[in-house]
Amino acid sequence: MQKLDTIHELSVESGEVAKAGSMRQWVVQILAGDVSETSDLHPQRCHYDWDEFTHHQDLSQQVIVIRRYTQQEHQLLVDAKCEELCNATTNPASHLTDLDRCFSSLLICKWSTVVMQLRQTIADEVCDYISRLPRVPTALPGDRGDLPSELFSGQEKAWDKLLVASQHSKNIVRCITLRVLYDHKICEWTDHFAQTVKNCVGELIDATVRQSRAAVCERDKQRWFIVRAYLWNFWQTCRTLYAALNFKSNFKHNQQYSQNLFYQWFRNFDVSTGTTLKELTKLSASKHKAASLCLWTLALLHSDPQCLGLDFDLVHERYRNVSGSALNRCSADGTRSCSGLHPNACLRYRGLKVKDQSMHDHTCSDQNAAERKLTWDKASYTSVDGPRAVSVxxxxxxxxxxxYCKASGRTIAISHVWSHGQGGRPHHGINLCLHQRYARIAQEFDCDSYWIDTVCIPEDHKLRKEAIGYINEVFYKSHAVLVCDKDLMNIDVSKPNVELYESIVCAVLFCDWNSRAWTVLEGLKGRKNIYILCMNNQVLEFKTLVQSLCDTGHLNILAFMSQLVHIVPCDSYDRNYSPSARELRAGQVVLEVGGSWLSHRPASRKGDDIVIWSLLPGHGTKALQNAVDFWRQQCRVHTGFLLSSAERLKQRGLTWAPKTPYAMSTANRKGKSQVFYRALSSQETCFASIDEQGITAEWYQYYFQEPETTLWRRLGFNDSKMTATQIELTTILRKFVRVGRYGCLLHPVNETFAHNENGLLTGEEAAMP
Structure with a gap:
């Protein structure tokens, strides 16, 4: 990717950059302005902080004293800052410089002079990251026709011409610089800081919506829109930046990606009147999509908390580049997508009956169902002790x-989707051309065998159970795992480049292979050596693709890699383990993370979802056939994970336990889909201990301790000035507390927050959503 440098190419803050002459010079000036000689005593502890409006630190004493603001004080500070930002828009000619001066005061930076010794290197890296960010954020709802022309960079009053939306602020440069300094080990970094920045700016955006709603003068509404667009530009850029760079850092250091997911989440807030961040994400994700894209798969993506607030435009553009005129598999005739409301209306998830299992290799001359098949030699199969693979x-x-021979480190494992035509069982056989394809690929990898369920998992119950028990070993020890999916096999990779790699990542996000339960297991266990089968049987290493994206790809594509972490190679996060132990642990996930992956990925065969779930945590674990046995082997579970739409067991002491990880909604008697709540890993929440009687855990509680009519009146059910919390409470009360007189709400407790000696929540904990 070409690196950009000039002010015109980068389209950054006009006033300061114009004085500096170029983005690189501007970055150096910002570095110089934030240098403090007092930081030289501890060069790796450079001071940076964000004004959270939540507390005040008194540094005049030897012991730092922190006084937390009350909710009223906090709100006054937020509103005052919004007013200050609004006043900065008074003069259209200097509004960018004035806004930047006001907003930059929120981020406090004091770098060591060591920074200036590396200023050119740091500036180059900062400019490189800026060139890989979206040019403009997702457009906010609102009419821009009446805004003064001085607020735009051209005659057209379009969103991408709006100066506050198309030009970067000083704080964005500083946030990027902060991450670069961390990579150079010049300063420390905390995920809490990144989350604080996004939450505080989100709160400012929310406050501007309230102020705009209360404004009477049209000019005041316009000014609040400009402030909101300026803050939104920073928020989404910062959101994209940290999501992408966190993934890059984890990939670079071979770390697990499921850790500290809490710090990738943040408060929902209003981005404009009547539109929340979640709603804007849904609306923007639905624009510019390819005609063949499954709407339910898209809904699963934009509703994931890790995708909240991200920009989908480039994802759709890249996907269209490789989807071509592909048929839509949501419907039987392939001409339309599903409604996107629930999985029951999509054939990719429910109701598809695959009779034709006669896929052929593209080199096959027959291309018909009459092609000769190779069936299994049962005697050869049973003569092998351990996992079996096809001997080339x-x-x-x-x-x-x-x-057959014993599967080993010289085996290629084939991971595919049955609905694409390579299914069947050993006694049905495999097309000769497919055998020849995989035998040829195995030889190209200097392997002596290949594994595919079609000829390696018999129909016989005893042999099938035995074969499934070896699946972890097959995929974990295999030399390579070859991903076979119709959509991916139509991609020409003869001329590789970064844009093509970005398109392949987007295709993987939406492909059938990424939407099934068994393939999640197979991908996870073989994640260290994933390869994708592409057009003309060309094979692409997934690790090479990811490395290229980390080095030069667009950050708004890299930000979505959180959805593919189960196939991204990584080491164990615990460096106290030996290299061999870390390698063994690298293909493992905890119960809740595995359950969150399976919550929206079905298994075709009834009961397989529990089998898969039981195999995810470790390589040597035994496959369990039912949920009761599964939960009886657990001693604890994160409370937040239990909040999902998954059906529950009915056995005494286990009525809290999900009967299946698959938490999809089912149609009610009227044919309408019920609300779907996917299971989230929720590793930040407290553990519930499991025993024969049930579970014991700590919860936040809210009691409805009075008759519904009295409570409605006290909460102001008919009051137009109700807060969002009061509206939510009355909605819950009407829906659930209709028959009984009392009710109780439970909310998981975040385990990272301590309780004080009186058993009360600390100020920090009370401030959390």
């Missing part, structure tokens, strides 16, 4: 029988 050398195509 021993299988004679003329004999029409598949011969």
């Amino acid at each position: 050398a021993a299988t004679d195509a003329c004999s029409e029988k598949v011969k």
